[in-house]
Every structure is written in structure tokens, then in C-alpha cells.
Amino acid sequence: MKHFTHSVVAIALISALAACGGSGSDSTPTPEADKTFSFTATEMVTNLTDDVIVAGYTDLAARGAALFASTQTLVATPSQANLVAVQEAWKAARQPWEQGESHIFGPVDSLGIDPHLDSWPLNTTDLTSVLSTTTGFDAETIKGWNDDVQGFHTMEYLLFGDGVTTNTKMIADLTANERDYLMGLAAVFRDYTEKLDDAWLISHDASTGKAYGELLKTPGTQDNTFYSSNVGVVEELIKGMIGIVDEVGNGKIADPFGADTSSADTSKVESQYSWNSLTDFSNNIIGVRNVYQGELAGAADKQGIVDFVAAADKDMAARVGTEISNAILTIQAIEGANKMPFRQAISDVEGRKRIQTAVDALSKLQTSLESDVLPLLKTWKV
């Protein structure tokens, strides 16, 4: 009787296990349809390097120089008009920088330039003590200080209002010492943007290495230790896009946004003094669009990631393009009819709804890039 019970249990177990095994793997050897596709990436990579990435950094360097020049004018002649000119120059420099965040690999990363230029949050306590105890700021001294008292946001802090109720700053509220510091900061900024541009055009390590742009355009050549084939380059480009979409959606927007109005944290809002946050965020995704389309907005059509995706799946290429545009539009729409800055919108009931729409759009775009576009590298017949 006992033996019989054991046998029954054993048989039951075996059949159960067999059933499990069977359901998991369908072993019928149906020949899979050929999902591979061909695409010659050389033209796309060359074009993205020259016309999007390097063009952006050259633009940034020029605007960095213009920003410095405007601070010199402000120091020489402190007037409201000259202050406004510096504010405009600051916003102008911000545009190519934020768009460039969609390809934040290479020298901007290896030379550690990002934190020098764009550290956030600011160390306002140290900044206050620097301004109250030091005079006569030269660029070399400032470079030795920690990153949280220099760069874009320190300049922003000095140039604009407190951001709580206004972003307007009167020239009377900007002391001579602050103007000096501003000029020093702008000189440091100009130096770094120039260095970044040189790294892409002349030498990636500012000494003996090749121009980083050349490395990107010539993968697989003998002395190219960075990229062995175009697969690596395209992967870098797609991952760059994913990186910034993730940062905008889950970091820059979601972090200060919080779970609800009570956990929203205005202190974490980037570019809150200038009220430039929404412009920053949309520029970040416009940068993604630049890489995807292959040209800066308004320029003649050239090959971009979209052509790579279309070679595999035309519908997917169109859909991702729409998702990028949608993300940009929903971010821009956060300000609503009454032009509400992001800093205020996170605490506003209607504003929060619009922010949620943008976050959802970004999340959808991120999913498409991660699970549809990136896997194309595996089926790409190089």
C-alpha cells in the first residue's frame, strides 16, 4: 500500500514537471524569418559628428566667448542694459550646451568638463563667503575652487533674481565685487568651452591624442583604441540619447516634482533663478532630436539615427520621431497659458497635471529607445 502511494506521488510529480518543461519551450523548429537588415553607417556617423556634435561645441565656444565679452562690457560700464545683455548671452550659451547633453560622451566626460560648467545645486553658503572675503578674481584662481561655486549656475545666481517671485535683477543689486566675480567665472567658462571644442577638433586629451571627432568617424582603424567598429559608435549615440531622456524625465523633472505637492522641492529645480528650466529641458530633448534627425533644426536634411532605424523598420522610425516631438511639445506646454515657470508649476495643481503628461511622454520615449531602437544593433548586418 505504501509502495503504491509512493509510486502515485512520483508519477504525479514527473507528469507535473514534464508539463512545466513542455509549456516553457516550444521546440518545434520553425525556420525564423530573417530579421537582419543592412545599413551603411559611415555617412551618418560623419554627418552626426561634424554637423551636429562638433558644430554644437563650436557654437558653444563662440557663445562662451561672447558671454565673456559681455561681462567685460558690464564691468567697464555697469548699466541695466549691459546686465540684460549678459543675461541674454548666458541664455544663448545655455542653448547649445543643453542640446549637447544628448551626446555627453567623449572629452566632455573624460576631461570632466561637465561638472566644471554645469554643477547643480549651487553651494550658496560658500559663494556668499567667497564674495564677502575675496576681491579681484582671476580665472586661474577660480579654476582651483570647487565646482559648486562656479559655472553656469553661479553666473545665473548673480545675474538673475531669486526666482521665487521674480527673475528680474536690477543693476543696483549687483555689487562691483559680484561683477568682477562674474567676469572671472565667464573667463573660466570660455576657457573650458574652448578646450572642449579643441578636444573634438584638434586633440582629445589636449596633448598628443587625435581629435575625438576623427576617432568617432574612423572606427576600427589601427590607432583607434576607442571604437572598433561603427556598431560601437552607433551604440554610443543611442545610449547618449537614452541617457538624457532618462535624466530629464526621472531626474531634472521628477526629482523636484516629488510624489505630491507636499513633497515637491523647489530647491532642486535647475535654472530656477533665470526661470530657464523649461527651456533647458526642452533643449535637452531637442538635442535628442538633432541626433535622431541628423541635423540641427532648420538645416538641410542629412542622415541621422532615423535613417538607421528606418533601414530596419520604417514604422518604428516614424513612431520614435513622433514620440521625440511629443516629448518636446509636452515639456514646452508645462508653462500653460499663463507662462508659469517650472519652479512654480511643481506646486500648482494644474501645473502638476501638465508635468505628469510630459513625464509620461518622456517615459514612453525612453522605453522605445531602450526596447526598440537599441536592440536593432543585434540584427544589424554590418
Next chain:
Amino acid sequence: MKNMSKHVKLNILAATIATVFSANAMSATDPEVLAAAIAKQEAELTELKVQLKELAQQQQAQTEQHQEQRLEQQEAIATVKAESVNSKFSKFSFKSYGSLIYTSDEYYDNVQDTTPERRGRFDLERIVTEFGYQFNDDWDMEVEIEYEHGGTGSSLEYDGFDEFGEFEAEVEAGGEVMIEKAEIRYRPSAAFGVKFGNIHLPVGLSSTLHKPSQYLTVQRHKSEAAMLPAVWNENGIGIFGEVANFHYQAQVVSGLNSEYFRTYDWAASGHQKRFEHVNADDLAYVARLDYGNFKTGSAVGASYYYGNTSGNRHKTNKLSSDGTVSIFSIAGAFVEGPWTVRGQYLNGTLSDSDAITQANKTTPGLKPGNFAQLGSESEAFFVEAGVDLGHFTPIPITIFANIDYSNPLKEVETGIATKRYENTWISAGINYFPIPEIVIKAEAGVQQVAIASIPDTNFFALGVGYQFSL
């Protein structure tokens, strides 16, 4: 089969004997002769029996003797074995100490944040094992292995629920396991000894007093950790000895690497333990002189550390200056009856601190970012005082007060030094020793940053520590 054949043989033997006896009996016809023969046979038989008995007794005696001998031998072997085991143990030493702590601190989200949030944390701070072996009277060795924060580990896991099954490497724990000391010592006399290998530097009292029962606070002194490697160990060689209650030490050891110097802890993170090999192009020199013994009671002492750091950088082309670190310390301890008062003052200077800051900021991949600026001068001190109530009551409790201060950015070469890293911790608490090997600690205090706009924060900590040696 074997049994069968034995039986057969016995039967054959019995039959033969029976035949012989019966033959004799049959041949004798005269009853007297027969009787005499029987008597004779009986007598012979009796004698045989006696002989047999004697033989059996002799055998018995022999067996007993053998057994006694065997027992004696066994006893002798056991004794020898025990002796050899004992002598091995007498040469081997094993010690262990460790601590588990709970802390509750207030922390800030970022540099702009001025409303702190509270967080409680458990930490299996460290478990340390020390193995020692005395080769002979003069030579011995010691290896100390430390498991911090519950050790570390990764594992390969098979996930059968994934489409085709998948192997995944997973990080299991984020602690550390490391050799904190591995030294060989030659000590021909109390006045002179040499040690080499991975040795402890006698800079900072934590190197001497690092067991939970040897400091009063729950965690080791924060002031020291914010300036130099606490329980500092390096590869090198040192001499040491004791003359008339003076203890001296002098060492030549591997130096620090300035690539990892950071604003918040000065030279501490320059301790080279990230790589398999320690760069040794720049060496350092250490000397210490104490009167008395900090480990066992009252003492005063001073130490000096001097060494260049730039040569140990991995990217050697970023910096041409020396980056010399020099650290001076004085310390004192008064341990008498129920009273314990200990204190230490540390002062350090770093040459070329601006050049190092610049080099660190522009070295690819190093990214010190907001922590690049370095103090050309650094300072730290602590004073702890305790009274053991066990001297007055039956309860073995020591109550204590402590102050720790550190400023890794006391002076900078150019510009102004931020006060953000100038910290003071003031606390009070108890040490309870249920048995001498175990200490249970509680501490509460306040942390002040030397910037008025940053509010003071309160902290609370509980800890249990142990130590024993075989």
C-alpha cells in the same frame, strides 16, 4: 565451507584417537595389569592436566603483561602527542575583536539644503581576526584580517525563469575584506626590534587604540578619520623598542597618492588601497616617541610623518611638484583608578596643494568635482574623558564626554577656505561592561558645522563590541 572442512578434520581426529585407545584396551587382558595401566594413564592424564593448567596460567600472565605494556605505550604516545600539540598552541595566537553599531544622524540632501532629515542605520562595523605565530624567541609574525560592513561578495546565479535561462552575476554585499596588517617581527631584546611587511603607522591614536574597549565613543574618533587614514597601515620596515619606559618607533613606508586627496578628508583617501599594487616611487618616513604606554595606561607622546605624494600618482605627467605631506601629532593619556582622560592634536601641511587640485580636476576619470580643493594646512583634535562608576558602585559602567574637531581645509594656498568642512562633534555617553570582554555603548551628541547658516544636527548611536584572545 571452511567451517565444514574444520568439522570433518575434527571428526577424523576423534575417530583416530578412539581407535588407538580401544586398541590398547583390547590388547591388555590381565585385570591387574589393566588396572595398573589405567592408573598409570590416569596419573599421566592428571599430570597433563596440571601441565596444561600451568601453561594456561602462564599464557594468561603473559597476555596481562602485554596489555599492561601496551597501555603504558599508549599513555606515553598520548603524552607526547599532547605535549607537541600544547607547544604548537603556545606558539600560535588568535585574537578577535569587532563591533556592531546603530547610528541615527541628521543629513542634508545637497549643498543648498538647510533642513536636515533623520536617518537610522545599522552597521556591522567590523569583525577583525588576528593570527600570530611565534617561530622562536626572536621571530614572530602577525596577520590581521578585517571584515568591514559585513564583508563583501558577488555570486553567479542561474535564473531559470528567464527565456532560455540566464546566468547573472549579482553583488551580494558592499562591504570590505582586507588585510590590515601582515608583519614579521624580529625582536632580540625589549630595547630593540625590527618589523616589516604591512605595518601599522604610529600616527594617530586610533592605530594604537582601535579595539572597542580602548576608546569611549561608539565610533572611532571622527576627527582623525577626517584628516588621515585611521588605523593607518602601509608596506615598509620599522624599528621599535622600549628603554626605561620610553617607547620609540621609526619607519620607512610606502607613501600616499595625491590623486585621491579630497577636500573633506585631506590626505585620508590618499591611502593606496584601491589597486592590487601600491605605487612606491615616493616613500614616507615616520617617527614616534612615547613616555609610558597608551595601550596599558597613562602616557604622553609625539609623532612625525613626512613624505612626498606626487610620485605615486598613476598619471605622472599631470604634476611635477612634490606634494609633500607632513603631519605632526601630540597625544596624552591619563588612566588612573576610575579616571580616563585622553587627547590628541594633529596638524598637517601639504605643499603644492593648488597644483594638486588643478591636476586632480583635469585628470580624466578622476572627477573630484566639488571635492577637489585641498587644504595646504589641516588640523584635528579630540579630548575624551570618562569615569568608571565600577569603582564606587557594583555596576561596571563608565560615563564619558567627548569632543572631536577637524578642519581639513584650515588654510588654502590661494583664495579662501570654505568652513563647510570644519566640524565639531560634542557628545556624552556610557560604556557598560557586562563582562570584561564585551562592551555595550550609548552616545548622544551634537554636530556643528562652522557655517552659521547650517543648523547644528543631533546624533545618537548605540554599539556593542567584543574582544578576546586565545
